[in-house]
Amino acid sequence: MSNIVKSSNRLRTKSSQPIWLKMKKDFSSKKRKEGITSYLFFLPAILAVLAVLLYPVGKTIYLSLTDSEGLLPPVFIGLRNYQNFVHDPVLKSTLINVLIWTVATLVLPVLIGLIIANIVSGVTGSAVYRMIFLLPYVLSGVAVGALWFNIFETEGLLNNFLRLAGMEGFVNSWLLYYPQNTLSMIIATTWASTGLVVVLFTVGIQNIPLQTVEAATIDGANSWQLFWKIIWPQLKYIRAVVIGTALANSLRTFDIVWVMTGGGPSRTSETLAVTMYRESFLLNRYGYGSAIAVFLMLLVVSVSVLSLRGGLKKEATL
């Protein structure tokens, strides 16, 4: 025992600190070196992210504070673009459109996708059904827009079908008047985006432990109780992702609107992204367009973060 103490004291005397502390420091130092090395491996990716993501964001914020019109050198004008944006008469209708898009594309694809996922996940050949529903999703927004334009235009498929079916009274200029033009485009978007929701929810449903469903069934739960008490809570992560993605997509809706109506007629169907594009690239008001882009970016990021955090946190307590 005394030898051990002596030995221990000797070690303590030589190093002037307990051996466990030295070992810990050695270990920490090693870890630090490994950490630095690993960061060096990350560096190219970090630099790429900075170049590809942060630089454009920084440049956009800078341009939003200038009168940039593309060719002539931009002049710093402070927050004037933001002031003009707030007083822009189109802002009100654009924000209302964004709200309609957000609510509709949140409710329709998510609800329809959930219903379809519930139906197809339990049937034979569900993979085939999933693929069928996913097909529209793989089309580009431009292709979807062109397809549905041919359906909704005044001399398009829908009106021709209505005429053939003897329903002349329902023939309409679907894309020429507000709000039916926005609603028509929401239908097109729902058709295109529901497939992904079906796939995500189907994956979620298939990952639910079978025992929980069996236990509830044995306890006498009916279909509604089974869904609401067993399946729905266990879709928490998938649901948060689906809703977060749907929210972000609806806020930055652009391609389908641009192809089907160009934001018109008379700017009635413009969304924030379309207004930003029109100001930047049609009128060459890059400074003003950048201010709208910054506003849109802040809106999308904050809504997405709040949605994801809220969704996950809320479900975690279940």
Add this chain to the structure above:
Amino acid sequence: MKLAKKKVAVMTAASLVLSSAVVVGAVSSANAATKVLNFYHDKNGWDTRFNEVSVGLKDGIGVTLKPSTYADTTLYQNTLNQAAKTGKGPDLLTWWSGYRMVDGAKGGMFADISDVWKDAIAKGDVSKDLQKQFMVGTKTYAIPNGVSFWPMFYNKKKFAEWGLTVPKTWAEFEAVCASIKAKGVSPLTASVDGAWPAFIWFEQLLISQDPQLYLDLTSNKIKYTDPKVVAVFDIWKKMIDKGWFTAGDTSFFGDEAVKLMNKGTMIPVGTWNNSAFSVTGGLVGGKDYDAFVIPNINPALTTQSIIVEAGAIGALAKGKNLATAKKALREWLKFPVQAIWADASGDGVPNPKVPVADPVIKSLSKYVATNKVNLIQRYWESGPVPLIEGGCVILSAFMLGTKTAKQATDELAALSDKEWAAWTTKYGK
């Protein structure tokens, strides 16, 4: 900026250009080495035409074109704005004349090609009056990419079948429209698809009523709320109410133009769309279809007026092959290449030595020259871009009935005041 002041004079030269049938050939000697010039444009389906021009340029000066089409005009403009700064991109590019050139000229996108024009005018390859459409200040920045009239295209066979003749007066024009409408066909094409087509009937009715009114309006000498302008909106509204126009989302290019023509609908459009009927539709000009100058509304007017559009081809100022590009532009204006373009496009060309081959354009050009029809610059090129673009949005609303004439003219007047003030601040008067 004196473009607006001299529109009629500018266009008179184009009339002579298009109606000329004198052929004086001049073939340039080919250079030893072939050089390739990148050529950007937004004219969908025109690559074949430009490739034929390329052959002509190769024969003349040993230079070929490598055309790149941008299907989306907005994307095209933005790409060129970036290319103007870096010099990377095209050597040659298509653009628009008039006010639409000013930003590019002031911002250093286009090279000064005044020397090209000086030589071309001296050799009689192009009219000096036409040059003014491509000038900003004292410098010239582009050559004309064809010269197009905006007449009314109509189905000649349907007219014969329905017992109709080409209208000479506004009353006759209205009678023709009423007759076609009675057959269950929309007599006139109108569209707000993409907003810009909204200016077509606006400018047409203004020049048919009073060309000077149109010139005064587009040069900001009178307001959109002027009673004479409002009266034109009232005429337009009556035509809308009679159901004479096609649906607002009608397209009138390519196959769609052919479908409209085959139904018997009349189409007011630039002669650059002539090939849609003759090539895409396989219709025979002068036999199946033809074109006429829209009659005056105001019977007191002694001469008719027609809209004329001259597209632009310029050289990128920072382009790495600028000297060759300018050489190509000079060659482009000479007889061999112009003859190729006239044949390929089926449209008018600026070189007066080139005969007009297409029967529809030939007949129209002859009518314009014989009757000394006023040639008026298109609305699209006749004012600051935000005013024209914003104006089309307001005109679209009027066409669809979501704004009254008063609302539309009030909004146009307010927009005009705002954008002309911005223009004056930016570039001076």
